[in-house]
Amino acid sequence: MREKIKHARRLVVKVGSALVTNNGAGLDKPALDDWARQIAALRAEGRQITLVSSGAIAAGMQRLGWTRRPQEMHKLQAAAAVGQMGLVEAYEDAFSRQGLQTAQILLTHEDLSDRTRYLNARSTLTTLLDLGVVPIINENDTVVTDEIKFGDNDTLGALVANLIEAEALIILTDQTGLYTADPRKDPTATLISEGQAEDRQYEAMAGGAGSGISKGGMITKIRAAQRAARSGAHTCIASGRETDPLLRLAAGEDIGTLLYATSSPLQAKKQWLADHLQLAGDLVIDDGAVEALRSGRSLLPIGVVDVSGDFSRGAAVCCRSLSGQEIARGLVNYSASECRRIARKPTSAIESLLGYIGEAELIHRDNMVSS
Ligand SMILES: Nc1ncnc2c1ncn2[C@@H]1O[C@H](COP(=O)(O)OP(=O)(O)O)[C@@H](O)[C@H]1O
């Protein structure tokens, strides 16, 4: 199984706050130098590496002399603005010593849910990689609101892996991998060497963040592996404090935890749809429509019993069963008010109800992905 990482040509490496800031003590420059050295060696083998780095808030807090992570959004955003400066400066220094150029990319979830901006982000990133530059990505913490945030950088790392169709996502953290329980709380917990990313049993083993400066914890890493697997990327969770973790993983060595992808990759557009963290509204559908969607057919207005949200044509919406379960998500051909008018009606009635001939389907199967 470890051969999967050995043969990966395009990789995303995510490093967490605890590592980058040495548990909040300030930017760990020797650690940054060490990752830059390993990444330079991987580049020299012809691999393309994108780095997703946390640490802006933790570094900003340290620069501002704050010892406790504030609760207020504006203070966190201010700390991120201060810390991001130091973070990219330190990375630029570290990579330039290896003869590599870097580029800073700050993203919000809104950037990736808008199709045009998503495609722009993808072509900029792949151009940078082709130029031999190492992109360094973080969430654009200074402008995000709850509605448009990824929330944690494990999720961001997975979405970036999907965006650039990377073959591997390597998450470096402060533990040697995924354990059967949080090793900080359960000393009998044992390391899991590998398993299927889609295997639901791992979620139950994973707890929250290990320190006050990190955000995600192990659960977001497991979910990141599930997300990355949808585009065929395999995920490794390993310690950033071991000797040469990136080089050893890339050589196929059995360290950390490998959560491998098993299902065939979703088509790129469907992948983009699946990666939407927020949807514009809900279409509640009857049992017949649930069955139609599950067998890969389009959604027709007749199967829709209720519509919630205020969305326009082309928005990404959720299709839910009568019991509230998410069945699929897709790009809708009609606005929310039009959907309400044609819900429960046969396709033949669309023209007389709306006054124009639109698409026969409310959501075409090419624009839909099952959940
Ligand atoms: N099953 C588990 N296996 C390993 N670590 C776990 C597990 N459950 C919770 N954790 C915690 O997750 C922490 C790593 O996540 P986090 O603190 O968010 O780090 P990072 O800043 O690298 O994202 C570990 O320090 C550990 O305490």
Ligand SMILES: N[C@@H](CCC(=O)OP(=O)(O)O)C(=O)O
């Ligand atoms: N964008 C934030 C990252 C927060 C975060 O997700 O941290 P972590 O759980 O350590 O990966 C920052 O740079 O501080």
